[in-house]
Structures are given as C-alpha cells and as structure tokens.
Amino acid sequence: xxxxxxxxxxxxxxxxxxxxxxxxxxxxxxxxxxxxxxxxxxxxxxxxxxxxxxxxxxxxxxxxxxxxxxxxxxxxxxxxxxxxxxxxxxxxxxxxxxxxxxxxxxxxxxxxxxxxxxxxxxxxxxxxxxxxxxxxxxxxxxxxxxxxxx
Numbered sequence: 001x002x003x004x005x006x007x008x009x010x011x012x013x014x015x016x017x018x019x020x021x022x023x024x025x026x027x028x029x030x031x032x033x034x035x036x037x038x039x040x041x042x043x044x045x046x047x048x049x050x051x052x053x054x055x056x057x058x059x060x061x062x063x064x065x066x067x068x069x070x071x072x073x074x075x076x077x078x079x080x081x082x083x084x085x086x087x088x089x090x091x092x093x094x095x096x097x098x099x100x101x102x103x104x105x106x107x108x109x110x111x112x113x114x115x116x117x118x119x120x121x122x123x124x125x126x127x128x129x130x131x132x133x134x135x136x137x138x139x140x141x142x143x144x145x146x147x148x149x150x
Contacts, residue, residue, distance in 0.1 A: 015138070022112040029108055037111045039075050043101045044114060046081070051094040062149070080104065 001009075026037035033040075038061055045060050046052060052060075058068040072095060075081045080101035086092035097105070110118065120128065139146075 011138070018112075025109070025112050029111060033104055033108045035078075035080070035104055035108070036071075037113075038071060039080065040105065040108055040111060041114060042071070042075065042095075043080060043097050043105045044110075046095060046097045047102060047105055051084075051096045053092055053094060057095060075101075 022037075029040060030036055035043075041061065042057055045057070054065050054068050054072065057072070058065045061068060061071075063071075072081060072083070076083060079098055081095050081097055083093050083095050086094060120131075123131075
C-alpha cells in the first residue's frame with residue numbers, strides 16, 4: 001500500500017472512530033440518564049444562555065424547526081422543559097429548563113459535541129485554523145451539499 005492510501009485509510013478510520021465514539025457516548029447517556037444527547041444539549045444550552053425560542057434551538061442543533069418541536073414535545077412530557085409565550089410578542093414561545101432538567105445536566109457527563117465546543121476555543125488559533133481547513137477539505141472531497149440540510 002502506498003503512502004497516499006495509508007493516509008487515506010487513517011483519515012477515514014479517525015473520522016469513523018469519532019462518529020462511533022459520539023454514538024457510544026450518546027448511547028451511554030441514554031441508558032444511564034434516560035435522555036438523548038440532543039435533549040441534553042438543549043438543556044445545557046438553555047442553562048448556559050437562558051430561555052430560547054424553537055428557532056434558536058433548531059439553529060444550535062442544526063435541525064429543522066419541526067424536528068425541534070417534536071424533541072421539545074418529548075422533553076416537556078418528560079418534565080425537562082417548560083414553554084411559555086412571550087409577553088411582548090404572543091407568537092414567540094420560549095423554552096426553559098425545569099428543576100428536573102437542571103438536575104439531569106448536573107449529573108450527566110458532557111457529550112462529544114459539548115466537549116468539543118468547550119475545549120476547541122482553548123486550542124491555539126493556528127491549530128484551529130488547520131482543523132477548520134482540514135474539515136472543509138474533507139467536506140469538499142466527500143461532496144457534502146449543505147444546502148440539502150437547511
């Protein structure tokens with residue numbers, strides 16, 4: 001095997017390992033705390049940034065509003081969040097964590113994405129630029145069409 005093939009296999013291996021590890025951590029959180037990684041991410045965001053609208057939560061999760069609404073329905077049913085209408089604009093609905101939601105966040109470990117969001121800003125800017133360029137190039141090679149994700 002030549003060097004290009006070896007490096008290509010190493011890149012694919014590292015990418016798949018990261019994806020598999022993210023799933024592993026998500027499954028562990030789900031089994032241990034009976035909450036999905038996305039739900040936990042929503043709770044962490046609400047605790048750190050305060051009440052948010054469905055649209056704001058959708059942006060954080062990189063999903064459609066309809067997907068977020070279903071997720072929030074489950075979270076509200078399970079007692080993790082509450083929703084309330086804005087006093088200034090009755091069309092806006094704000095989501096807030098409940099005490100039960102706060103307790104879950106206090107006990108559950110951070111997921112892979114949360115760890116990256118916390119630790120990446122601590123890295124040297126040169127490293128961040130290299131990582132960003134590498135992921136951009138990988139997306140180009142894989143022919144990722146971000147427009148289908150909106």
